Amino acid sequence: MNIEPIEFDLEELPEVSLNLKEEEIEKVEEPEESKSSEEEHRFTDWLKIIDGKGPESKNRPLRDINNELIEKFIVSAPRKIKPVEGKFEEKDISEDSVKEHDGLITDTLAKIYIKQGYFNKAIFAYEKLILKYPEKSDYFAAQIEEIKTIIKKSLN
Known part of the structure; x- marks a missing residue:
């Protein structure tokens, strides 16, 4: 099998132009890296950051985080669901365990x-x-x- 390369002249290709307004062009912003990600951390430092005990977590005091959680709980106001009485028939299943099975x-x-x-x-x-x-x-x-x-x- 003999494969021959395809040759073409760039001048023969049609010219494509894009008429885009500046508003239509999305500007890609590079994310700002935080100071801590630029620094090199040891493995244990990363674990502390994940657990919320490292230098990253010092930005927000633990008390604020706890207060936020309490506020979310109060706002959602979960209610205890009471079981409906009388709908379920109680059955003693211990009798079945004593019976002989053929x-x-x-x-x-x-x-x-x-x-x-x-x-x-x-x-x-x-x-x-x-x-x-x-x-x-x-x-x-x-x-x-x-x-x-x-x-x-x-x-x-």
């Missing part, structure tokens, strides 16, 4: 119930597991019978 029942949970002495809960868990895993129903039925023998021994 999806969370496992063989391990049933064994824990046995160790803790909650034999009825263990039997309930194994009955749910029989329905959930019918292929292991023989194992779970044997566990239920074993729990029932433990209950009989403890009653005697």
